[in-house]
Amino acid sequence: MARARTSEAKDLRRSELMDAALEEFYERGFASARMDDIARRAGLSKGTLYLYFDNKEALFSSLVEAHALPRAERLEAISQSSGGGFAAISAMMNLAPTILRHTAIPKLVKILVANAAQFPASVTVYRTQIVERILRAVARALEAGRDKGEMNIDDPVMTARLVVAPVLFSLVWRITFEHDPEAKLDLEALFAQHEKILRRALSPVPEVAL
Amino acid sequence: MARARTSEAKDLRRSELMDAALEEFYERGFASARMDDIARRAGLSKGTLYLYFDNKEALFSSLVEAHALPRAERLEAISQSSGGGFAAISAMMNLAPTILRHTAIPKLVKILVANAAQFPASVTVYRTQIVERILRAVARALEAGRDKGEMNIDDPVMTARLVVAPVLFSLVWRITFEHDPEAKLDLEALFAQHEKILRRALSPVPEVAL
DNA sequence: TTTAAATGACTAACCAGTCAGTTATTTGGA
DNA sequence: TCCAAATAACTGACTGGTTAGTCATTTAAA
Numbered sequence: 101m102a103r104a105r106t107s108e109a110k111d112l113r114r115s116e117l118m119d120a121a122l123e124e125f126y127e128r129g130f131a132s133a134r135m136d137d138i139a140r141r142a143g144l145s146k147g148t149l150y151l152y153f154d155n156k157e158a159l160f161s162s163l164v165e166a167h168a169l170p171r172a173e174r175l176e177a178i179s180q181s182s183g184g185g186f187a188a189i190s191a192m193m194n195l196a197p198t199i200l201r202h203t204a205i206p207k208l209v210k211i212l213v214a215n216a217a218q219f220p221a222s223v224t225v226y227r228t229q230i231v232e233r234i235l236r237a238v239a240r241a242l243e244a245g246r247d248k249g250e251m252n253i254d255d256p257v258m259t260a261r262l263v264v265a266p267v268l269f270s271l272v273w274r275i276t277f278e279h280d281p282e283a284k285l286d287l288e289a290l291f292a293q294h295e296k297i298l299r300r301a302l303s304p305v306p307e308v309a310l
Numbered sequence: 311m312a313r314a315r316t317s318e319a320k321d322l323r324r325s326e327l328m329d330a331a332l333e334e335f336y337e338r339g340f341a342s343a344r345m346d347d348i349a350r351r352a353g354l355s356k357g358t359l360y361l362y363f364d365n366k367e368a369l370f371s372s373l374v375e376a377h378a379l380p381r382a383e384r385l386e387a388i389s390q391s392s393g394g395g396f397a398a399i400s401a402m403m404n405l406a407p408t409i410l411r412h413t414a415i416p417k418l419v420k421i422l423v424a425n426a427a428q429f430p431a432s433v434t435v436y437r438t439q440i441v442e443r444i445l446r447a448v449a450r451a452l453e454a455g456r457d458k459g460e461m462n463i464d465d466p467v468m469t470a471r472l473v474v475a476p477v478l479f480s481l482v483w484r485i486t487f488e489h490d491p492e493a494k495l496d497l498e499a500l501f502a503q504h505e506k507i508l509r510r511a512l513s514p515v516p517e518v519a520l
Numbered sequence: 521t522t523t524a525a526a527t528g529a530c531t532a533a534c535c536a537g538t539c540a541g542t543t544a545t546t547t548g549g550a
Numbered sequence: 551t552c553c554a555a556a557t558a559a560c561t562g563a564c565t566g567g568t569t570a571g572t573c574a575t576t577t578a579a580a
Contacts, residue, residue, distance in 0.1 A: 131341035214424030269475035293468040301511035
C-alpha cells in the first residue's frame with residue numbers, strides 16, 4: 101500500500117478505516133466484526149489498523165464522536181433557516197427520505213442501539229450531541245410557529261418527539277427489513293401523510309367553528 | 311439440579327432457558343452472550359442447555375417464534391373488542407406504557423433489530439407474525455372509525471404507521487438510554503399528547519368552518 | 521542511507537459444541 | 551417397606567476453531 105506520510109494523508113486514511121468499520125459493524129455487529137476484515141475493506145492490513153486505533157473499542161467510540169457534531173449542526177441550521185412553524189416542519193419532512201437513504205445515520209443508530217449496554221459513554225455522547233439537539237431544534241421550530249400565531253401547541257417538548265417519531269420508525273424499518281424484498285416502505289408517502297396530519301392537528305381551530 | 315422427568319416439567323425448563331437467553335442476548339448481544347452464562351442464569355449447566363436446543367442459533371429462533379403468536383393475538387383482540395375508531399386508538403395508547411415497561415417485547419425487538427442481517431428467517435417471521443398484523447389491526451380500527459363517520463381518514467395504511475411510530479420511538483429510547491439516569495421519558499404524557507393530536511387531526515372538519 | 525509506514529505470522533484467550541461420566545429418580549422384586 | 555437395578559437428566563472438562571492484539575521484519579519514500 102502507498103504510504104500516508106503527510107498528516108492530511110493520515111487523516112484521510114483514518115477516516116477510510118472508520119468508514120470500513122462502520123460497514124463491518126453494521127453488517128456483522130460489533131462483536132462479530134473482525135479487525136482483519138475492517139483493515140482489508142480499507143485496503144490495509146490489520147497491523148496498520150492498530151497504528152491508527154488502540155483497539156476495537158476505541159474504533160467504535162471514534163465513529164460515534166466523528167459523526168455526532170456535523171449531523172446535529174446540519175439539522176439545527178435547517179430548522180432555523182426556515183424561520184420555524186410549518187415551513188420548518190415541511191423542510192425537515194422533505195429532508196427525511198434523503199437522510200434515511202443516503203447518510204450514515206441509520207447505520208450508526210443501529211450499531212449504537214445494538215451495543216448501548218457495552219458503550220454507555222458513547223451512548224451519552226450521541227444522546228446529548230445529536231438526539232437532544234435535534235429534539236430541541238424541533239421544539240424551537242414549534243414554539244416559533246406558536247409565536248407567529250400559525251400553530252396551536254400546548255406541549256412543544258412532547259410534540260417534538262411525536263414529530264420525529266415517524267423518522268425513527270422508518271429508520272428502524274429500513275435497517276431491519278432492508279434485505280426483505282416484500283417489506284417496502286414508501287418514505288415520501290409516509291412523510292407527506294405525517295405532514296398533513298400535523299397541519300390538521302396543529303393549525304389553530306378556526307374561530308367560526310366554535 | 312432437580313430433574314425434569316415429565317414433559318410438562320421439560321416444557322417449563324425449556325422456557326426458563328429461553329427467558330435466560332432473552333436476558334443474556336439483550337444485555338450482551340447475540341454474539342457476545344455465552345451459552346455457559348445462559349445455562350447458569352437458568353440454574354443449569356451448559357450440557358443441559360444443549361439437551362434442549364441444538365445450538366445457539368436454534369435458541370435465538372425459538373425465542374422469536376415463541377413470542378410472536380401470543381403478542382399479536384393479544385393486540386388484535388384489543389383493537390377489535392373496542393369497536394374501532396377513537397375508542398380503539400385510546401385503548402391502544404393506554405396499553406402502550408405497560409407493554410413497554412412490563413413485557414419482553416422491547417428486549418425482543420432489540421435483539422432482533424441488532425441481528426437482523428444474521429437471521430433473515432426470524433426477521434420475516436417477526437414481520438409477518440407481529441409487525442404487519444399489528445399494523446393491519448390499527449388500519450382496520452381506523453377504517454372502522456371512518457365507517458362510523460367518526461374519523462376523517464384518507465390513507466388508513468400510512469396513518470396506521472404514524473399511529474404506531476411513537477410506540478417504537480419510546481421503545482428505542484428505553485432500550486438505548488435505560489441506564490442513563492438523565493434520559494427520562496414520560497410515557498403517559500407522550501401517549502396522551504399523541505392521542506390528542508390524532509383526535510384533532512382525524513376528527514371530521516366541522517361543516518360550519520367551511 | 522535513513523525514516524517510519526506497512527505487513528502478517530504469531531500467541532494467548534475465549535467459547536461453541538461434545539461426550540464420558542455422575543447422580544437423581546423411578547421401577548419392581550424380595 | 552426396603553433396596554438394587556435400570557433409566558435418563560444432568561454435568562463440566564475437553565477440543566477445535568476463531569480472533570484481538572503484538573512485534574520483528576519488510577519496504578516505500580524522503
